[in-house]
Amino acid sequence: MNIKSNLKYSKTHEWVEELDNNCALMGLDDYSQDQLGELVYITLPEVGDAVTVGESYADVESVKAVSDVFSCVTGTVAEINEELVDSPEKVNEDPYGAWLVKVEEISAYGELMDADEYKEYLSTL
Amino acid sequence: MKLIFERSVPGRRCYILPKCDVPFEDIPDDMKRQKALRLPELSEVDISRHYTTLNKQVFGVNCGFYPLGSCTMKYNPAVHEEIVGFPGFQAIHPLQPDHTVQGCLKAIELLKVRLCELLGMDSMTFQPAAGAHGEFTGILLIKAYLRDHGGEARDKIIVPDSAHGTNPATANMCGYKVVNIPSAPDGSVDLDALRAAVGPDTAGLMLTNPNTLGMFDKNILEITNIVHEAGGLCYYDGANMNAIMGTVRPGDMGFDVIHLNLHKTFSTPHGGGGPGSGAVGVKEILVDYLPGKDTVKENGEFVLKEPPKSIGSVRSFNGNFLVYLRALAYVLSLGGKGLHEASQNAVLNANYLRVLLKPHCRTSNEGICMHEFVLTIEDLHKKYGVSASDIAKGMLDCGVHPPTMYFPLIVDEALMFEPTETETKEVLDESAEAIIGLLKQAATDPEALHKAPVTTPVGRPDEVTAARSPIIRYMDFDA
Numbered sequence: 365m366n367i368k369s370n371l372k373y374s375k376t377h378e379w380v381e382e383l384d385n386n387c388a389l390m391g392l393d394d395y396s397q398d399q400l401g402e403l404v405y406i407t408l409p410e411v412g413d414a415v416t417v418g419e420s421y422a423d424v425e426s427v428k429a430v431s432d433v434f435s436c437v438t439g440t441v442a443e444i445n446e447e448l449v450d451s452p453e454k455v456n457e458d459p460y461g462a463w464l465v466k467v468e469e470i471s472a473y474g475e476l477m478d479a480d481e482y483k484e485y486l487s488t489l
Numbered sequence: 490m491k492l493i494f495e496r497s498v499p500g501r502r503c504y505i506l507p508k509c510d511v512p513f514e515d516i517p518d519d520m521k522r523q524k525a526l527r528l529p530e531l532s533e534v535d536i537s538r539h540y541t542t543l544n545k546q547v548f549g550v551n552c553g554f555y556p557l558g559s560c561t562m563k564y565n566p567a568v569h570e571e572i573v574g575f576p577g578f579q580a581i582h583p584l585q586p587d588h589t590v591q592g593c594l595k596a597i598e599l600l601k602v603r604l605c606e607l608l609g610m611d612s613m614t615f616q617p618a619a620g621a622h623g624e625f626t627g628i629l630l631i632k633a634y635l636r637d638h639g640g641e642a643r644d645k646i647i648v649p650d651s652a653h654g655t656n657p658a659t660a661n662m663c664g665y666k667v668v669n670i671p672s673a674p675d676g677s678v679d680l681d682a683l684r685a686a687v688g689p690d691t692a693g694l695m696l697t698n699p700n701t702l703g704m705f706d707k708n709i710l711e712i713t714n715i716v717h718e719a720g721g722l723c724y725y726d727g728a729n730m731n732a733i734m735g736t737v738r739p740g741d742m743g744f745d746v747i748h749l750n751l752h753k754t755f756s757t758p759h760g761g762g763g764p765g766s767g768a769v770g771v772k773e774i775l776v777d778y779l780p781g782k783d784t785v786k787e788n789g790e791f792v793l794k795e796p797p798k799s800i801g802s803v804r805s806f807n808g809n810f811l812v813y814l815r816a817l818a819y820v821l822s823l824g825g826k827g828l829h830e831a832s833q834n835a836v837l838n839a840n841y842l843r844v845l846l847k848p849h850c851r852t853s854n855e856g857i858c859m860h861e862f863v864l865t866i867e868d869l870h871k872k873y874g875v876s877a878s879d880i881a882k883g884m885l886d887c888g889v890h891p892p893t894m895y896f897p898l899i900v901d902e903a904l905m906f907e908p909t910e911t912e913t914k915e916v917l918d919e920s921a922e923a924i925i926g927l928l929k930q931a932a933t934d935p936e937a938l939h940k941a942p943v944t945t946p947v948g949r950p951d952e953v954t955a956a957r958s959p960i961i962r963y964m965d966f967d968a
Contacts, residue, residue: 404956427952428895430654452957 366394367483368460372436372476375485379460380436386470388437389463392424395486397459400426403452408444408464415439415467417474422464424452439470490546493529493539494963503533546946548890549760554912554920556842558861558893558905559653559701561731561753562760568822569756569815578814583806587792594791597807598784600817607820607828608727608747609740610770616781616808620728623748623767624659624695626780626803630746630771631693631722632663633778633800640720643692647683647716651676651702651897653726656695665692672899675854676702678712687719697726698742699733701897701905703839703858713743722746730754731909732836732860735829745772755816766812781807834910835860838917842908845921849928853900861907863900870902875931875938877902882949883930885942887923 371379377396381389397403405425415421420432421441443466448454454462477485531539549555555562573579577592587594601613617623628646635643646660647668657667670682677700694716699705706712713723725739725747731754739747751766752759759765771779780803782793793807823831836859843852843862853863866877881891881904893905908917930938942948 402953404953425956427956429898431898 365398365483365486366460367479367486369479371460372473372478373482373485374434374436374474374476376434378434378436380473380476381463383466385468386439387442387466387468388439388470389466390436391463392433392455392459394459397456400424400431401428402426403455406448406452406455406464408446408449409441411441411444413441415441415465417472424455433464435467436474436476437467437470438472439467442466442468490542492963493531493536494527496531496535496539497529499530501530501532501535503531503536548885553888553890554908554916555890556892556906556908556920557890558863558896558907559728560759560893561728561750561860561907561909562890563731563753563756563909564911565756565758565815566819566822569818572818573811573814578811583810588790591791593810594784594793596814596817597810598786598791600813600820601784603817603820604749604768605770607734607738607825608749608770609738610747611740611773612776612779612783613768613770614779614781614783614808615766615768615810615813616802616804617748617767617769618804618809619765620748620750620753620767621655621659622803623750623769624655624724624726625662626767626769626800627724627746627748627771628659628663628665628693628695629780629800629803630769630775630778631724632665633798634722634775635692637798640692643690643721645690646692647686647694647721649678649696649700651700651899652695652697653701653728656697656726660695672700676700676704676897676899677706678708680708680711680715683712683715687715687721689720691716691719691721693722693724695724695726696744697729698739699729699859699861701729702853702863702900703729703732703861703907704854705732705859709742717743728753729860731907732832734832735825736832740770740772746770746775751813751816756819757812757815764809764812766809766816768813768816831910832860835908838908838910838912839906841914842906842917842921845917846906846924846928849925853903860909861905863897864904864906865900866902866904869928869931873931873935875935877904879935879938879941880904880924880927880931883927883938883941884924886944887920887927889920889923 371381373379373393377393379391379393403424403426407423409421415435417438418434421435422433423430424433445463448462550562550564581590581593604613605611617626644666645668646665647670648656648660649672650669651672660667668686670686671679673679698709716723722745723743725744727747727749730749747770749768751757751768757766777796777798778800779796780800782795784791785794839858839860839862843858846864850864851868853865866880869875877894881894884891895903896905897903
């Protein structure tokens, strides 16, 4: 399982990368994409939408099922990765390159783990 | 094989019309279509062969064991077809005056009364054409009732995470916000989570009981009580009604509205896109809101009347009449005792199959199940890389229709079996033996299972490409 050391992770297997100016990128981690299987569809929020810690802001569809994607932060959607709408397979190919949204004006972070903690958490599943 | 459009030859027909013996009136030019209809042109024998070939390539409940979980793929008795073939039921029109179709209206009334008795409800509508359509109707009824009783601000429907996917979709389509609550490990409703979720904004709860793990919720009375005390109404997803007929009634459990999948529990044709029938039963408080027209007796005759506060029509006329007429044939031929026995045997068959398979694979829950149970292939998946999908594909080679896969979502690598009461012990024994063979093969030859099925007309379709870039219409239609 590929876990990147500069990212933080949620228990529901999303990653978040803190950026300057109170912004962050969020995406699905390697464990998520492996469990979901090949993605066939992604629904992203719109720029300007509010996202809240622990609440769903997007959904992804695989051949098996549709699953919610939960937010690691509370803030406002600044950018969405439109490329994923036509090419959801990018999440499978490069989960850490294929960010879903960039969030700005972040007011709260959820309970997150660093890479080592996350590795340990995965070993308990 | 070729599509029927590819067999088409211009001008080929399968009829010879007699000469017109009335004055010919042509349609005005401005009302005529400008392009010919794109219909295939074939002889009768071509059409017959085309569909017979297709028929040989599909698998239905008439071909073999079909334990598709939560779908209740029971056999449809042939006597139903005979009854719906009666000219008095066939050669009628929904706009005919009521006094000329008294027999049909009586049949509707009879089914309504019998099903209400079975459900513990006060009235029914037969307009909805399928289960999800019934759900949609039921939640609209709750919405109309709340609107008239000071509950307009109630904007949330509670749905447990073990629910059928149609439940949250229905609530959303009706303009409600969905509150998802986690289940306890056995799939039952977590009472603390429910108590925390209800409040002055609760419009209602949608619940499937027995749930998708095949467990009857032991707290059912407390669940409906919590929702009612908060001022919400309770919706019963009757998809799993086949487990409880004649044993316990949703109305007595405290539910205000229920839909039945007549094409599941009541043995009307099922699959292939319908036509189905998602009849909805309601308690007294919702009767005035029912859609369409109700059968009412006036001066010794049945008439169709719109309920005073009706939510309007959810489908044309009286719904799929010939479909729910089959349900009446089923109810009358089995009788109350027979329906009860059907449910008992459905539960017995599920438990028999569960006990046969259990030594070879983990089940999602311990103990007795209702009409269905869930296996998890998680261990085989981790050890040998054989997934639930691989086992399901292998079953196709054994002449058994696969169970439901990857549902419910709360179980990893799930396979959900519902044998129904119509299968014999011999069928269950043979099928169990075949499935156990596959579970063993996972350890010895996983590669073969990755390649299954090898005996079916179509092997493994590329599901990912089919979902990502589907070709959804015949190409020449673009021209």
